Amino acid sequence: MKIAVCIKRVPEMDGTFRIAASGAAVDEAGLKFDMSDFDGYAVEAALQMTEKLGAGEVHVISLGPDIVQETLRKALSMGCARATQLKCDAVPYDPFAIATALAAELQGGGYDLVLFGKMSIDSANGAVGFMVAELLGLPMVHGCSKLEVAGGQGTARREIEGGGELMTFALPAVVSIDEGIARPRYPSLKGIMAAKKKPLDVKPAQLGPVALTVERMELPAARPPGRIIGEGAAVVPELVRLLQAEAKVL
Amino acid sequence: MPNVLVYAETRGGQPRKVTFEALTAARQLADQVGGEVHAVVAGPGVDALAASFGEHGADVVIACAHDTLAHYQPDVATALMAARARAGDYRAILFSASAQGKDLAPRVAARLRTTLASDVTSLSLQGEAMVVTHPGYTGKVIQTLKLVASPALVSLRPGAVAAAKQPKAGRLESAGVPELPAARVTTTETVLGDTKKLDLGEAPVIISGGRGLKAAEHFKLVEDLAAAFGNAAVGATRAVTDEGWRPHADQIGQTGRLVSPDLYVAVGISGAIQHLAGMRTSRCIVAINKDKEAPIFKVADYGIVGDVFEVVPALTAAITAAKQGG
Ligand SMILES: Cc1cc2nc3c(=O)[nH]c(=O)nc-3n(C[C@H](O)[C@H](O)[C@H](O)COP(=O)(O)OP(=O)(O)OC[C@H]3O[C@@H](n4cnc5c(N)ncnc54)[C@H](O)[C@@H]3O)c2cc1C
Ligand SMILES: Nc1ncnc2c1ncn2[C@@H]1O[C@H](COP(=O)(O)O)[C@@H](O)[C@H]1O
Numbered sequence: 001m002k003i004a005v006c007i008k009r010v011p012e013m014d015g016t017f018r019i020a021a022s023g024a025a026v027d028e029a030g031l032k033f034d035m036s037d038f039d040g041y042a043v044e045a046a047l048q049m050t051e052k053l054g055a056g057e058v059h060v061i062s063l064g065p066d067i068v069q070e071t072l073r074k075a076l077s078m079g080c081a082r083a084t085q086l087k088c089d090a091v092p093y094d095p096f097a098i099a100t101a102l103a104a105e106l107q108g109g110g111y112d113l114v115l116f117g118k119m120s121i122d123s124a125n126g127a128v129g130f131m132v133a134e135l136l137g138l139p140m141v142h143g144c145s146k147l148e149v150a151g152g153q154g155t156a157r158r159e160i161e162g163g164g165e166l167m168t169f170a171l172p173a174v175v176s177i178d179e180g181i182a183r184p185r186y187p188s189l190k191g192i193m194a195a196k197k198k199p200l201d202v203k204p205a206q207l208g209p210v211a212l213t214v215e216r217m218e219l220p221a222a223r224p225p226g227r228i229i230g231e232g233a234a235v236v237p238e239l240v241r242l243l244q245a246e247a248k249v250l
Numbered sequence: 251m252p253n254v255l256v257y258a259e260t261r262g263g264q265p266r267k268v269t270f271e272a273l274t275a276a277r278q279l280a281d282q283v284g285g286e287v288h289a290v291v292a293g294p295g296v297d298a299l300a301a302s303f304g305e306h307g308a309d310v311v312i313a314c315a316h317d318t319l320a321h322y323q324p325d326v327a328t329a330l331m332a333a334r335a336r337a338g339d340y341r342a343i344l345f346s347a348s349a350q351g352k353d354l355a356p357r358v359a360a361r362l363r364t365t366l367a368s369d370v371t372s373l374s375l376q377g378e379a380m381v382v383t384h385p386g387y388t389g390k391v392i393q394t395l396k397l398v399a400s401p402a403l404v405s406l407r408p409g410a411v412a413a414a415k416q417p418k419a420g421r422l423e424s425a426g427v428p429e430l431p432a433a434r435v436t437t438t439e440t441v442l443g444d445t446k447k448l449d450l451g452e453a454p455v456i457i458s459g460g461r462g463l464k465a466a467e468h469f470k471l472v473e474d475l476a477a478a479f480g481n482a483a484v485g486a487t488r489a490v491t492d493e494g495w496r497p498h499a500d501q502i503g504q505t506g507r508l509v510s511p512d513l514y515v516a517v518g519i520s521g522a523i524q525h526l527a528g529m530r531t532s533r534c535i536v537a538i539n540k541d542k543e544a545p546i547f548k549v550a551d552y553g554i555v556g557d558v559f560e561v562v563p564a565l566t567a568a569i570t571a572a573k574q575g576g
Contacts, residue, residue, distance in 0.1 A: 011387070013387065013388050013390065013504055013523065013524070013527060014523045014524075017387060017390045017391055019391070026387065026391060037504065037505055038505070093395070094365050095356065095365060095366065095368075096359065096360065096363075096364065096365035096366070097365070099360065121387070121388060121504065122386055122387050123386055124368075124369065124384070124385065124386050124387070124388065124508075125356075125366075125368040125369070126352055126356070126368065126369075127355075127356040127359070127366055127368050128356075129356075130353070130356035130357050130360065131356050131357075131359065131360035132360075133357075133360075134328075134356075134357050134360035134361055135360055139325075139434035139435050140324070140357070140435075141435055142352075142353050145498060157441075159498055159499045160349050160440075160499070161348070161349045161449045161450070161451060161499070163440060163441050163442035163497075163499060164440075164441040164497075164499065165437050165439070165440050165441070166437070166438045166439040166440075166441065167435050167436060167437050167438060168435070168436050168438055169434060169435040169436070170434065173434075173435075178498075179498065179501075179505045179506070180498045211364065211365045211397060211398050211399040212365045212366075212367060212395055212396070212397045212398075212399075213395065213396050214393050214394070214395055214396075215381070215394045215395065215396045216393070216394040217386075217391050217392070217393050217394070218391070218392045218394075219390070219391060219392070220385070220389065220390070220391075220392050220531070223530065223549055224551070225548070226537075226546075226547045226548045226549055226550045226551070226553055227550070227551060227552065227553060228542060228547055228550075228553040228554070228555055229552050229553060229554060230554060230555070231554070231555045231556055232554070232555075232556040232557075232560065232561065233556065233560050233561050233563075233564035233565075235554055235556075236554075236561065236564045236565050236568050237568060239536065239552055239554060239565065239568075240565075240568045240569065240572050242552055243513070243534070243536075243552070244572065247513070247533075247534040247551065247552075249454075249455070249512045249513040249533065249534050250569075250572060250573075
């Protein structure tokens with residue numbers, strides 16, 4: 001079982017966001033970066049599958065400038081076997097440009113499974129995984145909260161609006177991972193030491209054409225500061241009045 | 251003539267609200283470029299929906315009425331949309347950023363070897379470019395994106411454009427029965443929660459419960475309040491879905507659903523940053539929490555400091571009365 005997981009380096013969301021001087025990017029000063037949330041779940045899912053089967057290995061791939069090597073090292077220290085950086089000066093916004101480069105790397109890699117996060121937490125597109133699947137001509141199951149493989153077959157549960165779906169599919173396949181699989185493990189000290197000796201290849205990213213670009217970024221209009229209207233059930237009539245007369249949502 | 255193509259999503263053979271929203275947005279674009287709106291719809295008996303799509307601005311409704319299409323099948327829908335996109339002169343192709351539309355749009359884009367602007371909250375054609383806005387970084391940043399491609403593929407966030415009636419012919423065309431690709435993924439079982447339940451992405455009101463409710467059975471309080479509103483869906487925090495009190499599909503926040511209803515009522519929710527990420531763009535936020543220092547009060551338009559077991563039943567009674575009165 002050979003599994004590839006595509007991971008993206010993103011800012012942690014609990015930081016305070018400012019817009020950079022260019023007006024078209026976030027100011028990275030003061031922000032902390034890590035693997036995108038759902039990509040962490042995908043790495044964990046891949047590791048658990050190979051551990052359960054007692055065979056196979058997990059490769060991680062990240063597209064971006066050299067700093068993404070930090071994120072790749074983290075995945076190696078969690079237990080992945082090999083990492084590849086698809087090097088470019090900056091990560092383009094365009095999902096098709098990214099997908100083209102990832103597909104070129106994955107093509108012919110002999111992977112039984114290619115995993116993605118459900119969406120990256122910065123772009124919030126949820127597009128790259130589908131596009132890679134399409135470019136590779138592989139089936140794609142999106143948003144899985146459970147995933148098992150056995151005998152060349154995959155079974156998954158995916159979350160849909162108001163419920164879940166159980167599906168089966170033949171390998172090789174592309175799967176994107178939702179939360180619910182298992183919390184990503186923390187790298188152990190031993191894992192961190194071992195990761196230093198694991199292979200991390202650097203290759204130029206063969207990006208696709210860029211047709212979608214960020215023109216501007218703005219912080220959303222601040223909500224008016226919160227207001228406590230009172231205490232206990234006694235203020236319920238006042239709340240209902242405000243919902244009717246002021247907010248007009250009733 | 252440059253036209254606009256819409257994937258008209260249905261559920262249980264009925265058009266969805268998000269489809270009317272997409273048609274309304276498509277109509278605006280088509281009028282801008284002097285073109286037509288074409289809607290593709292798939293499923294048994296969908297011919298009957300042409301009139302309602304016409305009412306919302308479709309000039310032509312391309313129906314693929316095949317029994318095997320009762321449920322959304324990605325491979326079939328992708329083939330259908332890509333074939334239609336290639337057959338016509340389309341300036342733009344619109345999808346809803348619903349669960350189904352988010353699944354379909356990037357597949358169609360890649361099949362056409364082009365890109366996609368996802369989950370947009372506004373869109374307009376400006377010369378060669380389609381300019382859209384899209385909330386990124388869990389809604390902390392609003393991005394203005396420029397898409398230079400024709401056709402320009404876009405998925406539209408539910409609720410971003412208000413559906414409006416703009417009657418057009420809605421002329422029915424048959425897509426014929428396309429050559430159906432062999433299914434590569436088989437759905438063996440659909441585990442639905444309550445199918446009558448309003449979807450979180452579409453409900454104008456969301457009543458959301460947190461760990462303050464203390465136990466799964468106390469979600470009855472939340473459900474009763476939702477029932478009193480009549481147009482409300484029930485959401486939850488991750489603390490609650492982790493406990494298994496509610497299914498994961500109900501989770502709102504950074505790693506759950508991103509919602510933006512007219513009214514969001516937070517019941518026994520502390521207001522962690524990851525939860526706020528999923529609901530802070532709601533139009534009006536009400537919070538009920540016994541701790542007046544809870545961060546949820548920082549974003550609440552109307553906060554009540556109090557015990558949920560006391561305040562929520564009183565609110566349910568008051569809403570029921572208000573609904574009957576008006
Ligand atoms: C990577 C990551 C992703 C995450 N993603 C999400 C996400 O998508 N969605 C999400 O919700 N969380 C998410 N979380 C978890 C988040 O940090 C919080 O832990 C969670 O939102 C807390 O849920 P809660 O408000 O129900 O519980 P608590 O924080 O325990 O709050 C319970 C509240 O109830 C109040 N209360 C108690 N009893 C009563 C009573 N009788 N009457 C009135 N009020 C009462 C308390 O004062 C308290 O404020 C994520 C965390 C991480 C690290
Ligand atoms: N620069 C990147 N490098 C590696 N994987 C990526 C990159 N960007 C996106 N992905 C993968 O594609 C998924 C979906 O991303 P997105 O379409 O941006 O929401 C992410 O969860 C990652 O698994």
